Structure formats: structure tokens, C-alpha cells
Amino acid sequence: MRAPAPLSGLRILELAGIGPGPFCGMMLADHGAEVIRVGRPNSGGGVSDDARDPLLRSRRTIALDLKKPEAAAAVRRIAATCDGLIEGFRPGVMERLGLGPDVLIADNPKLVFGRMTGWGQTGPLAAEPGHDIDYIAISGTLHAIGDAGGKPVAPMNLVGDFGGGGMMLAFGMLAAMLQAKTTGVGQVVDCAMTDGSAVLTSMIWGMRGQGRWNDQRGTNLLDGGAHFYDTYETADGKWLAVGAIEPQFYAALRRVMGLDGAEWDAQFVPAVWLKLKQELVVRFKQRTRDAWVAAFDGHEACVAPVLDFEEATQHPHNVARGTFVTAGGIAQPAPAPRYSVSGTVAPRMGEAADGATILAEAGLNEAEIAALA
Template sequence: MADAPLNGIRIVELAGIGPGPFAGMMLADHGAEVIRIDRPGRGGITIDAKDPLLRSRRSVALDLKKPEAIAAVRRIVGQADGLIEGFRPGVTERLGLGPDVLLADNPRLVYGRMTGWGQTGPMAHEPGHDINYLAISGALHAFGRAGEKPTPPINMVADFGGGGMMLAFGMLAALLHVQRTGEGQVVDAAMTDGSALLMSMIWGFRGMGRWSDRRGENLLDTGAHFYDTFECRDGKWISLGAIEPQFYAEFRAVMGLDAPEWDRQMDPRSWGPLKAELERRFREKTRDEWVAAFAGHEVCFAPVLGFDDALADPHNRARGTFVEAGGVTQPAPAPRYSASATVAPTMAGERDDAGVLRDLGFAPQEIAALGH
């Protein structure tokens, strides 16, 4: 395999939580050299050494309240292709590390900004979390069952899909722009924007008159009897997604659903009664018995697996979906390439602040002045 696709790219990450580190992890997974600027303290141990979001990069602790540390960050960023920061708007400007300063130092820099609300707008300076960004983007309203309250899908959609992954994509797009033009720029990644963008298909359905504003009554939100999860006799669950006619027909054949009412697959008026019947039938067997019954049939069916079962699943094992590094089981880098390698994860551990600074060209006396 060839080198990882981002080999030769250097990113500086100002320490944060959640989506910023996730973007840094993705870039590091694919070969970028990511140097994390941590806050001082914790006796030389990189923060959260068992956190996969911090894998595969080096870190150095610098006190950004001190002018000499700010000068050091400017020097480090001056040698970098990109920067990731996740502070509230205006914080890096007050530190003397805003985009005007750093882009003046390094005109080719891609300055990645990760926030919930974005750099502009009436809520830009408000605090918030994933659930709040989902709320105003319209996404949270769509998550949940009929007659029940909106239920956030933990923090997958705003923090990671609409946040960190969107920032990583935006930074790569801007890096390609730099290669063509030599011009760096700011990437303003807002979780409100990103979570709204992830709902593009649903907005399309709405525009076509195929999606109701009533939660839990639509094709993909557990309204339909053929797209939902079902409890089995042993208390475990299966998932069913038999949307297309050929998959629905095969599903009916496996389940023995011959009565004419099952012909009304796309009639929402039939969904409630048919789902109630499926709930009764799926409770007749254990999850593994249903897995065996559907094996070899093209139905769009899969068991709902917990963490331990997911690790043991033959498909996941065959693809190496999960790996272990530093005693921590975690998802492997994704996606995969035909000609390039991804980076085998290494967990954060003892910081080597002086070593990192030395490798970046700092002299011993300069390292000592920074407290290392």
C-alpha cells in the first residue's frame, strides 16, 4: 500500500472537546501530522489517554495566557497547512491567534473553526450542546416515535456528523483550493448548518409532498411497518428495512404474510395495524432464530447488536471494523482506500513537550523559556 493520502500535511489543533478532536482524529487517521496544543497541567499526561478522539497525534502543553506561548503557537502554525480551533467566536482573536494574524503569518493556512451556532448570527455567542443545535436546525423534531417527545440520537448528528466530519471535509476542500491558488482561508463549520445539511434528503421528501411534519408517521422515522425495530422473544431486537418491492416481497415470503392487507405496503393507513401484527409475530422467536430464518434472503434485515456483539460479529471481524490500541477497543479508521493506507491508531500517552518543540525547530533555550 502507498502512503496514507494526507501524508505530508501538518495540522495544528488547539485542544477542545468533541467535534474538534474528531476532525483532528479523522485527519490523523488518513495520514496528516496533527499536533495538539494542550492546556498545561496533569503532570505530562496527555488529556484522556484512553480517548480514541485523541489518537495518532503528538501534543505539547502551552499556557495560552502567556505571550511567549502565543508567540510559540504562531511560529508552529506558520509551518502548518491547517489549524483547528473550537472556541466561541472571538476567543482566538482576543488571544492574538485570530485568522487575520495567522493568515498574515502564513497566507496558505486553512483556518478551521468549529462551533455550534457558527461565527455569525444572533446566537453565535450563546452556549449550547448537540441537542440545542439539532433543535434549531429542524433535525431534532424529526427524531422520535409518533406521539412521543423528540429524542436526540445521542450526539452523533450535530457534534460528529454535522460538526467534526463537516469540518474535516471543509478543511480538505480548502487545502485543495490552496494547492490550486496558494490562497488560504477560514472554514466556518457550524453544527447547526451541518445537522441541517444531513437532513437534505428529508427536505427533498418534504418538497415532494412525501414527508409529514408529524414525527414518527413517515417512511423512515418508524412510521412504516416495514422500517422499524422489533423486540424478539428473548428481549433482544432486530431491524427491518424492507422498502423496495422486491425486498418487501421476500420479507413477506419468509414471514408467511399472504393475506391481502399486506399488499398495501405504501398506504400509511395500513401501517399501524400491520406493525402491531409484526410486533406479535417477532416475539414468537428469539433474535438468533430470526437471524437464521432470514439468512440467505434479500430482505434488508439485521440484528440490533450491542457493543460486545458488534465486536464479535463475523462481518465486522472480516472487515476489521474495530481495532485495539493501547488497551482500548475502538472503531478503525474509515473509509478504506484501494491504493493508500490509513494510519494504525496509537493512543495518546506521556507527552514529550520538549521533543515536539525540538522537532519543530525550537532551540533548547527557547524550550526552557516555555517551561519545558
């Protein structure tokens, strides 16, 4: 029998938001924390969240209109029972609601108050609106993504919202909660997507400092500039990902594709990359994607098919590892990472609001609960 999930025993209050805040809550819930989500009421009195959204899985919910003083007071009571809180409003909003960190940490000295914003709590842009693409723009990250000679390409909202935002906040909150368990002292975690997206590029900054990376996107080792690290279209309009960096993998790529001639020996000479890439473009279009996958099978050339979402759920490796699951009729990624001793939480979707129970747990009496209802 497996041990409980690693974060079992932690209690987190999450105030409804979009993108990175819910992702942080999902990560904590997936790994065992009890996450209570305060959602906005809909016209029927329930929570306005979409039950099909995997970002909202595996928590209990309560519908409260935080603009009403009695609802804000209830949040304050719930927060007093929690180890951490997640909020993603603009700076100053929680303070205007009477729910700022000074108030809630005074109520609960060990509380870790997680604040998720794009620009951060301080700085000249702190009060400005923005989205993922804006935040990664000023960190230098967006400039580095795209084809040579082309425009910067938005990497969906993975780098700012989720990698540099929600995941960074989950890490920061866990670090602060670990310290609070030892010291009894809570604190604010100021998570800005500008900061987080910059941290994600630390290796690139290192290569830049070593003179191994230049600011012309699409011309470097890992940004599609090298002929042995790029994607290539195949005869059926599908794509292959080639990552044959190390000499043994590059040798395997050459062997399978019959890349003979001295020009292919100059693997790490950027001056020849474009010419060799043009040759690979022609060669890869001579077979279908799956024919190439079969040709490379067993050769350790670091070549993989580029799969769409539906194909990804059916790939044998993903099936064997259970990388994707279905919960509430919605296909979605399974919790990750995995543990040798502990389990993770099987995703649960679309749970009904459980406000009365949550309020009772926070110490509200029947009359107070009825007034909020």
C-alpha cells in the same frame, strides 16, 4: 506494498477541545495527516488529555497554557509551519489570545483556519453556549427524530457533534487546503453544527418538497412510521432492524414470516401501516432474535440484528472487515473509509507529550524551549 496514506504530507495544528474538534483531528490523522495537538497542561506538566480516548489517537502532543503570552507565541510559531489549524472555542477567544486568523494567516498565507462551533461565527446566537441537542433543535433535525405521538429523541451526539460538526469541518478543511495548494491562499472555514445538521437532512427536505414527508415524526417512510422500516422486539428482549423497502425485499419479509392476505399488499399505503406494525410486533415476539436471524439468512429481506457495542466487535462481518481494532487496550472503530491503493494509519494511543521536539521543529531555540518548559 501499499502506498502512503492519502493525507501524508499535510501538517495540522489542533487546539484542545471536546467532541467535534478532536473528531476532525482524528479523521485527518487516521488518513495520514500529521496532527499536532496542543493540550492543556496537567499538574505534573504533562497533557491533561485522557490517553484512553480514541478521538485523540495518532497524534503528537504538546502541553501549553494558552493564557500565557509566551505559550501563545509558541503556537503562532508552530502554526507558521502548518497547512491547517483546528480550534473549537467560542467566537472571539482566539482573537483575545492573539491567535486569530488575521494574525496566523498573515504569518502563513496558505494556512487553512478551521473553526468549529455550534452556532457559527456569526448570527444572533453566535456568542451563546450550547450543546449538540440545542444545535440540532433549531435546524429542524431533532423535531424529526422520535416515535409517533412521542417526544423528540436525542440521537446521542452523532448528528450535531460528529456528522454535522467534525466530519463537516474535516471536509471543509480538506477542500480549502486543496485550493491553498493550488493558489497559495489560505482562508477561514466557519463550521457550525446548526448548518451541518441541516445539510445532513437534505434528502428529507427533498422528500418534504415532493409531498412525501410530513412534519409529524414517526409517521414517515424512514422514521419508523412504516411497518417495513422499524425495529421490533424479540422473545428474548433483544431487537431486530427491518428495512424491507423495495418490493423484492418486502416480498422476502412476507415469505419468511408468512404474511399472507390482501392487507399486506398495501405496502405503501400509510393508512394501514400502524395496523400492520401491530401485527408484526406480536409475530416478532414469538422467536428469539438469533432464531429470526437464522430464519432470514439467505432470503435478502434486509433484516439485521440490533447489536450492542460488545456484540458488534464480534459479528463475523465486522471481524472479516476489521471494522473494530484494539489499541492501547481500548476497543474502538478502525479508520474508515478504505482505499484500494493507499493505507490508513493504525491507531496509536497514549503517546507522551513531545513538546521539545515540536517546538524545535517550529524553529524555537534551546533557551526558548527551556523557558516554556
